[in-house]
Amino acid sequence: MHDMTAPQGGHALNRKELAADERREKRQILGLSLPAAAIILVLLVIPVGWLFALSFVSNGEIGLANYTRMIEYSAYLSIFSTTILISLFVTLLCIVLGYPVAYLLGQMPPRLATIGLAFVIIPFWTSILVRTYAWLVILQRQGIVNDALIGIGLIDEPLRLAHNLTGTVIGMTHVMLPFLVLPLYATVRNIDGDLMRAANNMGASPARAFRDVFLPLSMPGLIAGSLLVFILCLGFYVTPQILGGGRVIMVSMKIQQNVQTYFDWGAGSALGVVLLLIVFAIFYLVHRLAGLDRIFAR
Amino acid sequence: MACSITIRDVRKTYGQFVALDSVALDIAPGEFLTLLGPSGSGKTTLLMILAGFIRPEAGSITVDSDEILRKPPHLRNIGMVFQNYALFPHMSVGENVGYPLKLRKVGAAERYERAREALKLVQLDHLMDRRINQLSGGQRQRVALARAIVFEPQILLMDEPLSALDKKLREQMQIELKHLHDRLGMTTVYVTHDQREALTMSDRVAVMNHGHILQVAPPREIYERPCDRFVADFVGESNFLPVEMRGDAATFGGAPLQLAEGQSAGSGNKALLVRPEKLDILGATPAPEHNPIDGTVEELVYQGETMLIYVTLTSGETIALRRGTRQQALSEMPRVGEPIRLGLHRDDTVLIDEAAHA
Ligand SMILES: Nc1ncnc2c1ncn2[C@@H]1O[C@H](COP(=O)(O)OP(=O)(O)O)[C@@H](O)[C@H]1O
Ligand SMILES: [Mg+2]
Numbered sequence: 001m002h003d004m005t006a007p008q009g010g011h012a013l014n015r016k017e018l019a020a021d022e023r024r025e026k027r028q029i030l031g032l033s034l035p036a037a038a039i040i041l042v043l044l045v046i047p048v049g050w051l052f053a054l055s056f057v058s059n060g061e062i063g064l065a066n067y068t069r070m071i072e073y074s075a076y077l078s079i080f081s082t083t084i085l086i087s088l089f090v091t092l093l094c095i096v097l098g099y100p101v102a103y104l105l106g107q108m109p110p111r112l113a114t115i116g117l118a119f120v121i122i123p124f125w126t127s128i129l130v131r132t133y134a135w136l137v138i139l140q141r142q143g144i145v146n147d148a149l150i151g152i153g154l155i156d157e158p159l160r161l162a163h164n165l166t167g168t169v170i171g172m173t174h175v176m177l178p179f180l181v182l183p184l185y186a187t188v189r190n191i192d193g194d195l196m197r198a199a200n201n202m203g204a205s206p207a208r209a210f211r212d213v214f215l216p217l218s219m220p221g222l223i224a225g226s227l228l229v230f231i232l233c234l235g236f237y238v239t240p241q242i243l244g245g246g247r248v249i250m251v252s253m254k255i256q257q258n259v260q261t262y263f264d265w266g267a268g269s270a271l272g273v274v275l276l277l278i279v280f281a282i283f284y285l286v287h288r289l290a291g292l293d294r295i296f297a298r
Numbered sequence: 299m300a301c302s303i304t305i306r307d308v309r310k311t312y313g314q315f316v317a318l319d320s321v322a323l324d325i326a327p328g329e330f331l332t333l334l335g336p337s338g339s340g341k342t343t344l345l346m347i348l349a350g351f352i353r354p355e356a357g358s359i360t361v362d363s364d365e366i367l368r369k370p371p372h373l374r375n376i377g378m379v380f381q382n383y384a385l386f387p388h389m390s391v392g393e394n395v396g397y398p399l400k401l402r403k404v405g406a407a408e409r410y411e412r413a414r415e416a417l418k419l420v421q422l423d424h425l426m427d428r429r430i431n432q433l434s435g436g437q438r439q440r441v442a443l444a445r446a447i448v449f450e451p452q453i454l455l456m457d458e459p460l461s462a463l464d465k466k467l468r469e470q471m472q473i474e475l476k477h478l479h480d481r482l483g484m485t486t487v488y489v490t491h492d493q494r495e496a497l498t499m500s501d502r503v504a505v506m507n508h509g510h511i512l513q514v515a516p517p518r519e520i521y522e523r524p525c526d527r528f529v530a531d532f533v534g535e536s537n538f539l540p541v542e543m544r545g546d547a548a549t550f551g552g553a554p555l556q557l558a559e560g561q562s563a564g565s566g567n568k569a570l571l572v573r574p575e576k577l578d579i580l581g582a583t584p585a586p587e588h589n590p591i592d593g594t595v596e597e598l599v600y601q602g603e604t605m606l607i608y609v610t611l612t613s614g615e616t617i618a619l620r621r622g623t624r625q626q627a628l629s630e631m632p633r634v635g636e637p638i639r640l641g642l643h644r645d646d647t648v649l650i651d652e653a654a655h656a
Contacts, residue, residue, distance in 0.1 A: 197351050198384035200371040202398035202449065209372075212397070216388045 055269035066270035083250045087233035098180040106188035163245025171243040180225035187221025300328035301362045308357030319509040332488045334496040335506030341489040377451035383442040392426035398449040416448035493533045537617035539570040556644035567652040577619035580641040588641030
């Protein structure tokens with residue numbers, strides 16, 4: 001409780017006393033957030049800092065060898081470009097598939113939307129490993145898809161759907177879709193239906209109203225979701241490893257190889273650091289273009 | 299330039315629930331018509347049907363004898379102010395107001411000019427570059443209005459456009475809207491649940507309840523000659539006193555009532571409608587033009603501009619009357635517990651049907 005004697009004494013609280021109160025409140029807030037800050041420090045800052053330090057160690061020597069190697073060998077460049085291209089493509093697919101889903105969910109009455117949303121979220125409850133192997137079963141040479149297509153006589157030879165880029169992209173898109181739909185849905189749900197009606201009323205056809213009103217207002221959710229998907233894709237390991245069948249090498253696999261096969265923590269760390277820098281660069285770019293504060297504040 | 303609107307047999311149900319029950323209404327070109335009714339009476343539904351966002355089960359709506367029910371909303375060319383304004387948060391004030399013109403392929407320069415003109419009408423032309431979230435409620439209301447009239451629609455719809463504003467601003471905007479309507483002359487359908495607002499602004503008021511239109515009439519008629527008990531009760535304050543029919547005459551407390559011109563006792567179950575401000579306090583002097591009502595003063599409530607006086611009648615009912623609060627009137631105020639004789643001038647003596655019309 002506040003000091004009750006001062007007002008009773010009849011003198012107005014002066015600036016000094018009020019400022020003291022404010023400082024005390026700030027100290028309390030700081031004190032409350034201390035445990036969380038400690039957890040972040042222990043779990044995030046220290047390990048990342050440790051990796052960062054390791055990346056400058058190569059064969060027991062301190063230096064930039066781990067980084068210069070990435071420039072000297074063109075294999076690294078192709079791994080990075082493959083990773084970025086696949087991530088971009090998967091993000092694009094997620095947008096194409098996820099936007100209509102989020103849009104429909106947003107138009108549904110709340111109770112139906114909740115059921116629809118459950119279908120989007122349920123895959124989250126199954127492990128990525130299980131889902132990826134399920135895709136392998138579906139896509140392989142004698143999988144359901146090929147059997148069905150041959151069965152109806154559409155193709156003679158089984159399509160190569162797994163153990164390559166196609167399988168990787170299909171599997172990754174499936175895993176990533178909820179990460180796009182959920183933030184997008186949250187944004188779309190909050191777009192006031194009267195805005196679209198107002199546009200219609202002023203003479204905009206449904207398509208025009210979508211372009212001029214709905215799409216721009218859904219942008220924050222779309223950007224947030226796309227960013228999430230893209231960044232998760234950059235570091236994705238399990239699905240490309242299994243469905244790529246060794247033909248698709250992404251940065252995460254190279255890191256795994258460095259650490260597990262060659263016990264070269266330095267090289268692995270350096271790859272991780274570069275990946276992190278790419279993520280930062282993308283955040284910065286999006287921030288300059290669209291304003292991250294606007295996207296994540298909603 | 300203004301259009302007439304003819305609404306015939308419009309019916310809308312939600313499952314078992316009848317939101318509009320064969321509504322019919324004729325609106326004259328340039329008229330300011332208000333739909334007045336309690337919440338849930340179907341006002342918004344009717345307005346949304348006019349704008350094309352709700353499809354009725356049956357009926358016909360013609361604008362200058364053109365059937366519009368089959369036209370999609372964006373081809374109807376009807377301006378609308380939404381209850382929550384529905385301004386586009388990602389556009390500036392000027393872009394919002396210019397949007398209908400953009401859709402009509404008006405060039406940027408002319409668009410800007412006309413948006414400014416429309417904003418000038420609502421005295422906001424200095425805020426063209428503002429974002430919507432930087433505006434106060436009253437300013438948003440005006441922007442929404444400017445946007446609804448900028449493309450010069452022949453019909454303007456407004457759904458409780460002032461309900462979010464505080465009382466002072468609301469009353470000011472009522473007058474401004476009325477003036478704007480007088481100036482631009484488009485046929486206007488206005489929705490409110492505020493009876494005073496309806497009386498203030500309208501050429502005619504349509505009182506709605508449970509999906510029916512009960513009475514359509516100019517404000518004065520709605521207030522002075524309500525068609526039934528619901529309308530009388532919803533519009534203004536009222537006391538209802540039971541009357542008895544003795545032959546041709548209506549009697550209250552045993553005495554025959556002198557009725558206003560055009561009123562007849564007729565048949566059916568009737569009640570005497572007594573508005574609190576229409577009651578006089580009669581002294582000892584005879585008042586041959588008044589119908590006397592006797593009772594005892596029960597309670598006095600001072601409300602600023604008027605004093606509310608509750609009187610328990612000898613027949614048992616309690617009724618309210620209002621007196622102005624000029625000092626002289628205050629000094630002559632009756633006291634609680636005193637007997638009092640009230641008088642209702644015969645021109646103010648109005649009977650209404652007890653049963654609802656619809
Ligand atoms: N989509 C809907 N589904 C079911 N009932 C509805 C729907 N829209 C409106 N209603 C009902 O129709 C009635 C009339 O609604 P409305 O026209 O909005 O009334 P008002 O605008 O006069 O308050 C209300 O009782 C409301 O509950
Ligand atoms: Mg309404």
